[in-house]
Amino acid sequence: MIKVEHLYKGFDGTPVLKDISVTYEPGKCNMIIGASGSGKTVLLKNLIGLMEPDSGDIYYGDRRMSELTSREKMKLRQRIGILFQGSALFDFATVIENVMFPMEFFTDWSPAQRRERAQYCLEKVNVIGSDDKYPNELSGGMQKRVGIARAIALNPEFLFCDEPNSGLDPYTSILIDRLISDLTKEFNMTTVVNTHDMNSILEIGDKIGFIHQGTLLWQGDRHSILETDCRELRDFVCANTLARNIIEGR
């Protein structure tokens, strides 16, 4: 479980996140949603430790992140899997080497064991027969899948996905969403997905937090989001034709 308490973050005197308090639970797809520039990527970067909050606390389990030593932070990071917006696969490595990369550093497994685990992860995300290809030989959807396979390689407790559907066609987007949701439930991970894709939100959003101008305005799930009274959230939701039709009963 991840708990955020009264988190503030700003840049050059301009507040970007204001008093964010939220809890992300295991076995659920926790979504951070909001328009571009609302602060959701900043929140995600604070959660994963790429940025330091100005004030407030982030707890992983019962440990406060700010109290961790750099060695403990390193250990914590090995329990975290991340899918970056652009997949961030290593150009110098093949598909299988990308997935084996964290194992090489943090396990004492033999090369055969690493390969076996990597192939298992790749099968989980349905990437078969592309072991020796380089990232630039893969489509965007395939890259995302390999990114997920790498993220789950060390069996993480926490999975963070930054805009997992950006640049993907609707069909591939749904496949990636379902993959994230299925893996979350199968491995009981605490998954946090940062997105503004309404299809994803309605498909897999077990717990949703809506950020507007740096403030967490609303929390709920994918069912309650369509019945919200929050005007800003309704505007955001109704920008999507499908969601608007559902709300308007069409």
Added chain:
Amino acid sequence: MIKKFLESIGEYFLFLKMVFRKPEKWKIFWRQLVVESDKLILSSILLVGVISLFIGGVLVIQTASNLENPIIDKMYIGYMVRESLILEFCSTMIALILAGKMGSNISSEIGSMRITEQIDAMEMMGVNSAGFLVLPKLVATTVLSPLLMLLSLALGLVGGWIVVESTYIIPPPSYITGIKAFYNGFYIFYSCFKMSLFCFMISSIAAFNGYYAKGGSLGVGQSSTRSIVITSILILLADLIVTQLMLY
């Protein structure tokens, strides 16, 4: 401007501190060292070789044309060519050429990894990205670059010999006698030391600029250009200081 400059120097040394942390796994470090040696040093052999061969020939012609004096023994042409190659060309000039080749390679590679979040991904896995990406490059270039200097010297002398043999600008035996005359082993050490130092500067400054690249592909290009300009100036400055310290 001065504050920014001083901040950059501080950041550079903090960056080196990250780079020189103990590798997570030595096995991975040795493997990367072999990869980087191939990519940075072995791949430079052809460029260094061709340039050295031609410069050696040109030096013979230029020196011979400046020493058309019957009193001066022709063997001094060979001697001067050798000394020019050892003292300046094979280390400083080759380092300036490598600043372009290796510097842009390192800076653009690491810079593009930065802007495509590959470095963030490594950091988030708990890997010391600076150590993994930069330390093998630094060690490979610093330790193996004297071999490039020695290769450059050998091929420079061969280039001069080819010109001597083919044009008979001076008698070939005089050239051979000249390149063997008044040999001072310390000059070889001095040149190898300079080469190591310059290559350390090239790889560390290029890696530093790439590691902190910002602003997309334009930023990567700017960081690459900046690293070449800074390194070239610093090589000339370091050349002056090291020469003063070691030869006087």
